[in-house]
Amino acid sequence: MSEPVLSIRDLHVSFPTATVVQGVSFDVMPGEIVGVVGESGSGKSMTARSVLRLLPKSARLGGSIRFRGQEVLDMSPADIRAMRGALVSMVFQDPMTSFNPVLRIGDQIAEAMTLHGQKDRKTLSDRVASLLASVGIGNPKARARAYPHEFSGGMRQRALTAMAVANGPALLIADEPTTALDVTVQDQILQLMRDLNATSGTAILLITHNIAVVASLCRRLIVMYAGRVVEDGPTDEVLTAPRHPYTWSLLQSVPRLDRATGRLVAIKGQPPDPAEPLAGCKFHPRCPWVEERCTRDEPPLEDGVRCWVRPAL
Amino acid sequence: MKTAATLPTPWFAPAWLVRFLRSPISTVVGSLLVLVVVAGVILAPLITHADPMALSSDTLLEPAWAHPMGTDDLGRDELARVLYGGRASLVIGLFSALLSVILGMTIGMVAGFFGGAIDETLMRITEAFQILPKLLVAVVVVSLIGSGLTNEVLVIGLLSWPATARVIRGRVQVIRHEEFIAAAEMSGASWLRVLVRHVAPNVVSFLLVSASLQVASAIMSESFLSFLGLGDPAHPSWGLLLQQGQLFLSDAWWLTTFPGIALAMTILGLNLLGDGVSGSRIVAGSRR
Amino acid sequence: MVIAVASRLLLRRALLAVPLVFAVVALTFFFIRLAPGDPAQILAGDAPTPEFLAQVRAEYGLDQPVWTQFLAFLAKALTGDFGTSLYSKQPVFAVILERFPATVLMTGTAMIVASIVGILVGVASAKRAGSHADTLISSASLLGYSMPGFWVGQLLVLLFSVSLDWFPATGMEAARASYTGWRHIQDVAWHMVLPVTTLALFLLTMIARFTRAAMIDALDQDYVLVAEAKGASRNRILWHHAFRNACVTTITVIGLEFGAVLAGAVVVEIVFGWPGLGRLFYDAIYRRDFPLLTGAFMFSSLIVIGVNMVSDVACALLDPRIRR
Numbered sequence: 001m002s003e004p005v006l007s008i009r010d011l012h013v014s015f016p017t018a019t020v021v022q023g024v025s026f027d028v029m030p031g032e033i034v035g036v037v038g039e040s041g042s043g044k045s046m047t048a049r050s051v052l053r054l055l056p057k058s059a060r061l062g063g064s065i066r067f068r069g070q071e072v073l074d075m076s077p078a079d080i081r082a083m084r085g086a087l088v089s090m091v092f093q094d095p096m097t098s099f100n101p102v103l104r105i106g107d108q109i110a111e112a113m114t115l116h117g118q119k120d121r122k123t124l125s126d127r128v129a130s131l132l133a134s135v136g137i138g139n140p141k142a143r144a145r146a147y148p149h150e151f152s153g154g155m156r157q158r159a160l161t162a163m164a165v166a167n168g169p170a171l172l173i174a175d176e177p178t179t180a181l182d183v184t185v186q187d188q189i190l191q192l193m194r195d196l197n198a199t200s201g202t203a204i205l206l207i208t209h210n211i212a213v214v215a216s217l218c219r220r221l222i223v224m225y226a227g228r229v230v231e232d233g234p235t236d237e238v239l240t241a242p243r244h245p246y247t248w249s250l251l252q253s254v255p256r257l258d259r260a261t262g263r264l265v266a267i268k269g270q271p272p273d274p275a276e277p278l279a280g281c282k283f284h285p286r287c288p289w290v291e292e293r294c295t296r297d298e299p300p301l302e303d304g305v306r307c308w309v310r311p312a313l
Numbered sequence: 314m315k316t317a318a319t320l321p322t323p324w325f326a327p328a329w330l331v332r333f334l335r336s337p338i339s340t341v342v343g344s345l346l347v348l349v350v351v352a353g354v355i356l357a358p359l360i361t362h363a364d365p366m367a368l369s370s371d372t373l374l375e376p377a378w379a380h381p382m383g384t385d386d387l388g389r390d391e392l393a394r395v396l397y398g399g400r401a402s403l404v405i406g407l408f409s410a411l412l413s414v415i416l417g418m419t420i421g422m423v424a425g426f427f428g429g430a431i432d433e434t435l436m437r438i439t440e441a442f443q444i445l446p447k448l449l450v451a452v453v454v455v456s457l458i459g460s461g462l463t464n465e466v467l468v469i470g471l472l473s474w475p476a477t478a479r480v481i482r483g484r485v486q487v488i489r490h491e492e493f494i495a496a497a498e499m500s501g502a503s504w505l506r507v508l509v510r511h512v513a514p515n516v517v518s519f520l521l522v523s524a525s526l527q528v529a530s531a532i533m534s535e536s537f538l539s540f541l542g543l544g545d546p547a548h549p550s551w552g553l554l555l556q557q558g559q560l561f562l563s564d565a566w567w568l569t570t571f572p573g574i575a576l577a578m579t580i581l582g583l584n585l586l587g588d589g590v591s592g593s594r595i596v597a598g599s600r601r
Numbered sequence: 602m603v604i605a606v607a608s609r610l611l612l613r614r615a616l617l618a619v620p621l622v623f624a625v626v627a628l629t630f631f632f633i634r635l636a637p638g639d640p641a642q643i644l645a646g647d648a649p650t651p652e653f654l655a656q657v658r659a660e661y662g663l664d665q666p667v668w669t670q671f672l673a674f675l676a677k678a679l680t681g682d683f684g685t686s687l688y689s690k691q692p693v694f695a696v697i698l699e700r701f702p703a704t705v706l707m708t709g710t711a712m713i714v715a716s717i718v719g720i721l722v723g724v725a726s727a728k729r730a731g732s733h734a735d736t737l738i739s740s741a742s743l744l745g746y747s748m749p750g751f752w753v754g755q756l757l758v759l760l761f762s763v764s765l766d767w768f769p770a771t772g773m774e775a776a777r778a779s780y781t782g783w784r785h786i787q788d789v790a791w792h793m794v795l796p797v798t799t800l801a802l803f804l805l806t807m808i809a810r811f812t813r814a815a816m817i818d819a820l821d822q823d824y825v826l827v828a829e830a831k832g833a834s835r836n837r838i839l840w841h842h843a844f845r846n847a848c849v850t851t852i853t854v855i856g857l858e859f860g861a862v863l864a865g866a867v868v869v870e871i872v873f874g875w876p877g878l879g880r881l882f883y884d885a886i887y888r889r890d891f892p893l894l895t896g897a898f899m900f901s902s903l904i905v906i907g908v909n910m911v912s913d914v915a916c917a918l919l920d921p922r923i924r925r
Contacts, residue, residue, distance in 0.1 A: 052830055085831035092830075097823035102845045102920050112831045147921040163831070441621055445628075446860030446905050449867070449882075453629070453898045456886050457636035457643065529747070536749050540868055542886055555752060559872060563770070566759050573752040581747035588743070 005030045005068060005170050005203045006051065006088075012062035013046045013055065013227075018274035021046050022227045023063070025301070028171065033197055033204045035218035035235065037211060037250070041271055043227035048173050048207045052088055053080050068170065086116040089164040093176040095156035099148035105159050106132075106144025112166040131162040135192055154185035161192055168200060175207045190217055211250065215239055223247045226272050226282035232304045241313070243305045245287045248313045281308065339585040346582025350575065354399035363390035365397040365549075376567050383567035385557060391567060394554055395575050401550035402576070405465050406532035412470025413531070414524050417477025422508055422516065424478070425485025436482070439475045447472040448537050455543045462545050469534045477523045484516045522587050529583035536576055551576040610917050614910040625902040626678045629895050630671050643891050646687040660684075683896030688888045693896035697878065701900075704877030706789075708866045711797045712855070715804035720851065722805070723812025724839060730817050738809070745806035750865040754799040754872035761795060768795050771874030796873040803865050804855075811854045815847035822846075849920045856912025860905045 004027035013021035021043040028034050038044045049055050051065055051072065065072040067088060075083070089112075092098045099108060109131060110124045118124060125144070132140035135158040148156060157177065164172055174193065178186040194217060197204055206218060214221055214235060221238045223231040223246065231244040242248040269286035272278045281287070284294040289311045299308045334341060353360065363380075368387045376383040382391035424435040451468045458464055488494065489512075497511045498504075538544060539552025546553070551572045558569030636643050645657040658664055665673070677684070683693035726738045745753075762770035769792050819825070820843050828842045855862075863878075870879030878897060885894040917923045 054826060054829060081832045081834060083832070084829070090827075090830040092823060092827060094823055098827045100824040100828070100842050100846070101922055102849075103842075111828075111833070115832045115837075149922050160827075441624060443857055444621065444860065444906060444909050445625070446863055446901060448861065448864035449898055449901055450628070452867075452882060452886065453894060454632050454635070456889075456894055457632050457891065459637070533749055537751075537864065537868060540749075540751050541871070541883060552749075555749075555755070559751075559755065562755060562758055563763050566763070569752065569755040569759065573749070573755065576752065577744075577748045580749075581744060584743060584747050 002030060003069065004028060004066075005032075006205070007066040007069075008047070008051075008064070009066075010063040011047060011050060011065060012060075013043070013050055014060045014062075015056075015058055020227050020274050021050070023301075024224070024227070024229050025063075026222055026229060026232060028203050028205055030170070030203055031197065031201045032220065033193075033206060033218045034220045034222060035206045035208065035214035036222045036224060037208060037214055038224035039209060039271060041274070042224040044207050044224045045175055046227075047224070048090070048175050048205060051171075051173060051205075052084050052090055054084075054090070082116070085112050085164075085169075086167045087169055088171045088173065089167070089169040091157075091160055091164045091172065091174045091177045094180045095153050095160050096180065098160050099151075099156060101148050103147075104144065105146050105148060105151065109144070109159065109163045109166055112163050116167055127166070131166055132159065135159065135162040136188070137162075153181055154188065157181060157185070157189050158192065161189065161196070165196055165200070165202065169202060171203045171205065172196070173205045173207070176209070177206070178213060179208070179210070186213070193217060211239070223250070226278075227274065228282060228306060229301055230283065230306045232301070243310060243313065244283075244307050245289055245309075245311065245313070246283050249286075281306075337588075339588045343582045343585025343588065346578050347586060350399060350579045350582065351403070353396055354403055357393070357396035357400070360396060361390065361393045363393040365389060365393040375565075382571045383565065385565070385568055386561060391554075391571060394549065395551070395571050398549050398551050398554050398572060399575060399579070401462070401545070401548040402532050402535060402552070402579070405462060405469070405535045405550065406528045408466045409469035409473065409531040409535070410524060410527035412466065413473035413527055414477050414520055416470065417474035417523070418481050418513075418516065418520060420474065421478035421481025421483075422485050422512055425482040426489060426504070426508055426512060428486075428489075432482070435478075439478050442472070443475045448534060451534065451538055452541060452543065455538055460538075460543045460545050462548055465535055465538060465543075465545065469531050469538075473527060473531060473534070477520070477527065480519055480523055481516050484519050485512055488512065488515050525583050525587035529580045529587070532576070532583075533580055607914055607918060610914045611910065614913050618906050618910050621906050622903060623675075625899055625906070626675050627671070629678075629899055630674050633891070633895065634667075644684065646889065646891075678899060683899060684892035686893040686896075687890045688884070688893065693893050694900075696893060697881065697897055697900050700876060700878050700881050703875060704866060704870070704879065707793060707796055707870070707875055707877060708800065708862065710793060711800035711804060711866075712862070714797060715801040715808055716851075716855070718801070719805040719808025720812050720844075720848075723809040723851075724816055724844060724847075726809065726813045727816030727820060728839065730813075735813075739813070742806040742809050745802055746810070749868075750799060750803045751868035751872050753802055754796065754869050757795050757799055758872065768792075770795070772876075796869050796875055799872070800862070800865055800869045804858075804862060807854065807858060808851060812847060812851045815850035816843055819843040819846040845919065849916050849923075852912050852915050852919070856909045856916075859908045859912075863901050863905060 006028040008027070009025045011021055011024040012019065020041075024043070024047050026034070036044045036047070046055065046059075050061055051067070053061075053072065053075075055061070061073055063073075067083065072080070072083070099105065106125070106128045109128045113124060113127065118127075125141075128144050129140040132143060137143050137155060137158055143151075151159065157180075161177070172193075177193070178189050181189065190213060193204060193206075196202055204217075206214065208214060218235050221231075221233065221235045222229055223238070223244065225246050231238060231242065231247045233243075238247060239251065242251055272282050272285070278285075280293075280295040280297055281290075281299055284290045287294065289309045291309055294308055297308075299306050333344075366389065368389060369384070371380070371384050372386055376391075380390050380392065382395060384390055385394065420435055420439070424432040424439075451472055454468050455464060494507065494511055497507045502510070535544075535550055536552030536555065539550050540556045540559075542556060544550055544553040544556070549557075554572035555569055555576070558565070558572065561568050633643055641654055641658045641663050642649070645654050649657070663670060681694045683697070685691065686693050686696050689696060722738060722742075726735045729735050758770045761767045772792055816839075820839075822843075825838055825842055828838050833842070866877070867879030867882050869875070870877045871883050874880070878901065881893065881897050884890070885897060
């Protein structure tokens with residue numbers, strides 16, 4: 001088996017008021033598409049941003065994040081900058097606000113390459129045009145001169161994806177890439193990611209709260225709850241035979257899985273407040289199978305599930 | 314927090330004082346500054362027995378015990394002139410701010426409420442007024458129609474409304490489509506009644522901020538006019554004292570220093586107050 | 602390309618400025634009519650000879666109906682004929698042009714200094730928003746904003762001229778020596794230090810405050826995070842990404858407050874005896890030279906309108922969303 005491209009071990013992210021990620025561990029293999037699912041506040045975005053060290057200054061990081069065997073948490077600022085956008089890149093949630101409104105789309109895509117050493121203008125403009133063409137934007141030479149407000153939301157998300165893969169990264173982190181888009185555009189973006197993965201072998205870490213997105217794209221699925229991984233396994237197994245009560249209730253709240261419109265509806269009760277410590281399994285106040293020890297000790301992540309009870313679901 | 318509220322407050326720290334001291338530092342400092350100035354100006358006769366207009370042969374005396382702020386070229390006590398001069402500055406500031414706020418509120422409400430062509434026209438006029446150099450307009454008008462408290466108040470008030478109008482218009486546009494407005498219109502109330510009874514109460518809180526900053530700006534404008542020799546000689550304001558100080562700049566530092574401190578203290582206090590009340594920081598530059 | 606866009610924008614803004622110019626002239630006319638007494642007397646001074654009064658009356662058509670008078674006034678104003686100065690008996694326009702360069706020199710220098718320093722201070726302050734240094738800078742700029750410009754000038758004179766005798770207090774050049782060439786430039790620069798500092802301080806506090814607010818806003822945007830994720834350095838994010846957006850606010854503010862800047866220049870010129878437009882205003886008020894006063898007012902207003910036009914165009918060039 002080959003070396004994982006990304007290896008996270010016992011990651012902790014804490015702010016002065018609360019710990020938002022606690023003991024997250026997982027690997028991403030080269031060329032793999034991994035989905036991370038969870039409600040907002042589950043720590044999934046914080047985990048993703050830790051990989052590029054894009055957290056607010058007040059954040060404290062613990063544990064280990066290894067990219068191709070190199071420890072990200074020990075890197076110098078210059079090394080981190082050299083990694084960002086070149087080896088690991090990121091697509092953000094809102095395409096409407098992710099582009100700088102006063103700079104041309106083409107220049108912003110080119111910047112991703114100039115920041116990593118490509119200075120030749122001819123090469124840059126050719127590369128920008130071929131990137132835009134590759135994400136399905138017609139007349140790329142002319143469109144590169146456009147400003148963000150002249151692009152539709154779907155086009156911006158395509159351009160954003162083009163920008164993210166400009167340097168042929170080994171890992172692409174997509175943080176809710178389709179949330180702000182309407183359904184038909186969502187499908188186009190997902191197809192785009194699938195193609196990228198197939199043609200260039202880029203590993204993708206897909207952060208989402210939309211199970212339908214994961215189901216269509218990812219082979220592996222990680223479910224997060226209250227800053228912890230609660231279930232980790234192959235997508236079809238997790239979706240058809242969930243082993244953690246939280247995953248089960250997530251799936252219960254999705255009306256039809258075969259229709260790609262499944263969104264999470266809130267499960268009964270509220271996720272725990274990260275600022276207030278809660279003993280035992282973090283899901284126990286909302287869990288139908290709660291037992292006495294669930295309220296006392298936190299279960300470990302064993303065999304891809306973090307649960308004492310493991311009810312037959 | 315809960316226990317603190319139920320404790321009986323001692324006589325020297327009544328609840329309102331505690332609440333005041335807990336408000337943002339800018340509000341506390343601002344209100345103290347304004348309070349000191351207003352108290353000094355109102356209580357002027359208790360602070361000094363000197364007459365601000367009484368001439369004497371003790372001309373251009375340095376500050377000393379008998380004249381804490383010295384005397385001017387005609388032997389008048391500078392402390393008395395600063396204290397009484399504040400009356401002119403504050404009165405002009407207050408009344409012209411009042412005028413500009415009323416005007417700005419009316420124009421802003423009408424523009425925001427009716428929208429369309431009325432809004433478009435009023436906003437073009439507002440923009441034109443914002444671009445025009447208002448202090449220079451004031452200079453020309455006051456030179457032509459003559460100085461005097463009333464004229465100064467009118468000119469400054471009539472030129473200073475655009476900022477208020479824009480703020481109020483924005484606010485009215487927000488609440489324009491809320492249900493209680495629609496309900497009032499549906500029940501057959503005239504537009505005037507809707508504006509006065511339903512819209513106005515909802516924008517008044519914004520006026521508090523605007524008013525405090527408007528008073529500061531009006532006092533500044535008045536000092537500008539007075540410094541150019543367009544003040545009312547019968548009611549010498551701080552600006553007028555500074556104009557006089559300019560003539561003796563190299564001989565009598567006290568004639569510029571003290572009126573200037575009073576002026577800056579007042580304006581700073583009012584700006585801080587507006588800053589604290591708005592919650593948005595003028596310090597940070599979010600003035601518009 | 603840029604030049605084509607700029608000239609198209611400039612043309613459009615110029616068309617928008619026409620009503621404004623018209624309004625300024627109309628206002629001036631209205632003010633003269635507003636004044637108590639005979640407008641001819643206002644334009645002819647306090648104690649004119651009957652012949653001169655008749656000449657002014659004929660010149661402005663004051664015996665004609667108001668509309669004819671206004672058109673005559675407008676036609677004259679638009680051709681740069683602002684009348685004759687009562688004091689110097691010279692055409693007002695010529696008197697203004699003679700004084701104008703001194704004002705441009707002082708105001709221009711102050712604007713350049715204030716823009717550079719104000720932007721640097723504002724950006725530095727926004728970079729460390731909430732820190733002690735930021736609070737200190739913000740408080741200092743509120744204090745600066747609360748002090749009348751002429752008083753700051755007076756304090757500078759008291760400190761640096763009267764007490765320390767480092768810089769000259771008044772004038773634009775040494776009165777007794779008539780320097781030429783390089784020495785003359787040095788002399789003028791020496792005289793400029795205090796007035797330019799005074800005017801720049803006023804502008805600087807304003808620019809720093811608005812730049813800071815706009816930068817904080819810009820640094821909070823998603824595109825900054827995206828740029829960071831691309832591997833951009835802190836400085837590149839600050840200047841290339843955030844400041845490109847924030848400077849639109851800064852330029853708009855400079856444009857909108859330019860009237861206040863000119864008014865500030867007027868009082869600063871009076872404090873420092875600088876022989877520019879401001880001094881002209883003061884003399885005109887003092888001598889009740891109304892043609893000169895109204896002429897200087899119209900001239901300054903046109904400058905203000907022009908600066909606003911330029912700042913509008915600059916904003917549109919910097920921000921494609923405004924371009925239409």
